[in-house]
Amino acid sequence: MAQKSIRTASILVCRGVPKPYDYLLPEDGDFHIGTHVSCPFGKSEAMGIILDIQTPKTAPNDKLKPCGEVLEKKPVLSQELIDFIFWFADMYHCSPHQAYQQVIGTMKLRELPEQEESADLSPPSYDLTKEQEKALKTLRDNKYPEYLIQGVTASGKTEIYLQRAADIIKEGRSVIMLLPEIALTPQTQTHFKERFGDSVAVIHSGLTPKWREVEWNRLQQGQAKICIGPRSAIFSPLENIGLIIIDEEHEGTYKQESSPRYYTHDVARYRAGVHNATLILGSATPRLETLQRTKDPKNKSHLIVLKERIHKRPMPQIDLIDLTRYPLQGASLANPIIEAIQDRLSKKEKVIIFINRRGYAPAISCQFCAEVLTCKHCELPLPYHKNKKLTCHRCNVQYPMVHDCPSCKKSGLTLSGTASQKVEVDCRKLFPDANVFRLDSDTSQGRDAVQTTLAEFKESGDILIGTQMIAKGHHIESVSLVAVLGIDQLLAMPDFRAAERSFQLLTQVAGRTGRGEDEGHVMVQTALPQHYVIQYAQQYNQDKFYETELGYRSQFQYPPFGRLIHIILSSKIPTQLPQVALQLKQYFQDALPKSTQMLGPQPAPVEKIRDYHRWRFLFKVPHDDWDAVKELCRNIPTVPRSCRCIIDFDPQQLL
Numbered sequence: 001m002a003q004k005s006i007r008t009a010s011i012l013v014c015r016g017v018p019k020p021y022d023y024l025l026p027e028d029g030d031f032h033i034g035t036h037v038s039c040p041f042g043k044s045e046a047m048g049i050i051l052d053i054q055t056p057k058t059a060p061n062d063k064l065k066p067c068g069e070v071l072e073k074k075p076v077l078s079q080e081l082i083d084f085i086f087w088f089a090d091m092y093h094c095s096p097h098q099a100y101q102q103v104i105g106t107m108k109l110r111e112l113p114e115q116e117e118s119a120d121l122s123p124p125s126y127d128l129t130k131e132q133e134k135a136l137k138t139l140r141d142n143k144y145p146e147y148l149i150q151g152v153t154a155s156g157k158t159e160i161y162l163q164r165a166a167d168i169i170k171e172g173r174s175v176i177m178l179l180p181e182i183a184l185t186p187q188t189q190t191h192f193k194e195r196f197g198d199s200v201a202v203i204h205s206g207l208t209p210k211w212r213e214v215e216w217n218r219l220q221q222g223q224a225k226i227c228i229g230p231r232s233a234i235f236s237p238l239e240n241i242g243l244i245i246i247d248e249e250h251e252g253t254y255k256q257e258s259s260p261r262y263y264t265h266d267v268a269r270y271r272a273g274v275h276n277a278t279l280i281l282g283s284a285t286p287r288l289e290t291l292q293r294t295k296d297p298k299n300k301s302h303l304i305v306l307k308e309r310i311h312k313r314p315m316p317q318i319d320l321i322d323l324t325r326y327p328l329q330g331a332s333l334a335n336p337i338i339e340a341i342q343d344r345l346s347k348k349e350k351v352i353i354f355i356n357r358r359g360y361a362p363a364i365s366c367q368f369c370a371e372v373l374t375c376k377h378c379e380l381p382l383p384y385h386k387n388k389k390l391t392c393h394r395c396n397v398q399y400p401m402v403h404d405c406p407s408c409k410k411s412g413l414t415l416s417g418t419a420s421q422k423v424e425v426d427c428r429k430l431f432p433d434a435n436v437f438r439l440d441s442d443t444s445q446g447r448d449a450v451q452t453t454l455a456e457f458k459e460s461g462d463i464l465i466g467t468q469m470i471a472k473g474h475h476i477e478s479v480s481l482v483a484v485l486g487i488d489q490l491l492a493m494p495d496f497r498a499a500e501r502s503f504q505l506l507t508q509v510a511g512r513t514g515r516g517e518d519e520g521h522v523m524v525q526t527a528l529p530q531h532y533v534i535q536y537a538q539q540y541n542q543d544k545f546y547e548t549e550l551g552y553r554s555q556f557q558y559p560p561f562g563r564l565i566h567i568i569l570s571s572k573i574p575t576q577l578p579q580v581a582l583q584l585k586q587y588f589q590d591a592l593p594k595s596t597q598m599l600g601p602q603p604a605p606v607e608k609i610r611d612y613h614r615w616r617f618l619f620k621v622p623h624d625d626w627d628a629v630k631e632l633c634r635n636i637p638t639v640p641r642s643c644r645c646i647i648d649f650d651p652q653q654l655l
Contacts, residue, residue, distance in 0.1 A: 151306030153511025173242030316520030
């Protein structure tokens, strides 16, 4: 009987190592590329993934260890997912195992019951506007790999997504539909399930681990052809992807702010390229970088504009309530807004009040010595909550309320500013007969909390107070008034994107009203009514805003006129940071292209988080220098183990 050939395998070991290792394959076992196996690593056992199988012509190295058994409960990875893992590791300078954890995670193979074929996928006969019809025709012509749909709020972008997805499904291909946050998933899921039935799967961190695993397996085994979810859904194991949609593409949540710091748009472009799929980005207020891509022919990105709302409903009127004329006098709402709310309530119409701060008061200060109470772990002002606790919103540590100033020991502490809990208290006093709801991260704990609150507000609510989670995507036709508070604080953030974010937020919040028969109205409470951002938002003059903002960006070489790399050094030993920073400064100074600007090293705007002191570098990199500077970052000198070095490519926040 002929002896079986000796085979070896290149295996990605699930440890923090930079490269695969070779192992001998046992003669018995069903080994394939993409199979998970156990393998000896050092003095322990590790999980690994077979990347390649060889039959060497000569005897293999006798030091090679045999790998262990096939891990039957782990899925077999496609070649596309394996390539994806290594692309991701290279793109974001992380180990292949870190990339594996991001792309695959802890998913296990599950045997699923057989599923009946989905119903007919023919779209219902909706009356499309001429703009929608033109947009769909452009998408169906399929002349570009990437499209940006810049459509005003309530212009019908979702119906365009649904009909284009139906085209792709009929071709036997699959679809990924990305949303900026979990709260918007149920609404979108409902639209897609009405159209595509059981072909739809949902992936997000709010699911139980078991249910998330079931959905992942449905996608991997071909039972579902459409994946809906926030940014992590871009890692869906779908095959033959034909369409990727990024809705509300301007949202900062598409950037992961923990390691590995990936940007969903870049990952989506990679996967779309591999599958020869179309990428659609949609927003009423696209990022400047996304809009600018459509103006450069080499990007092959095409702009589609929707200027009209469905049923030709008018855009809401935006009024500015000048706080220099209408001082608050201890309340959170100016008198014109109070009167407008009373008027809407008398007509049985609904009101939304937006404020981008949670808690009761953003800070507590001493009226005698001006000391501001701060978190001892983060050195940030401590917001006061109604539970009489001071809660750091950065590290979530709670402190008991004190009545004497820790600095001067006098009894003179006062609450400063306004947040969502204070607005709720004021509304309950001012409008005692109104049914008031609040939606922020304090009230949205639990799997279905957001949807329950929204459903109750639609059914019986009068006033909904909320933070950013109510600013986008929600369709509530009976809302006729939106009041916007606290926009001045957002404008004052020390970040070059503060103006853009403020403009986007005002426009998006305004879009929550006037979606039904009642005419919409927006009131913006501000001490800066002449600020160009607020003026252009009031006029819905996006072109002028973009033109003005691009002028500033060009002057200071900010995106889209270059790209950014943000390097954060953090350590619990504050004296260590200047020394490490000086070492890195010397390294970069000697090697950086002359056209790349290096700002820093210097203390970060937020100097301390969770007991870690922070210094930072910011590099403004021309597009032509990007690959060279990225390579420098790949070979950055090793820092002491007591110091963290975080490299963030294309950062979306610089605090």
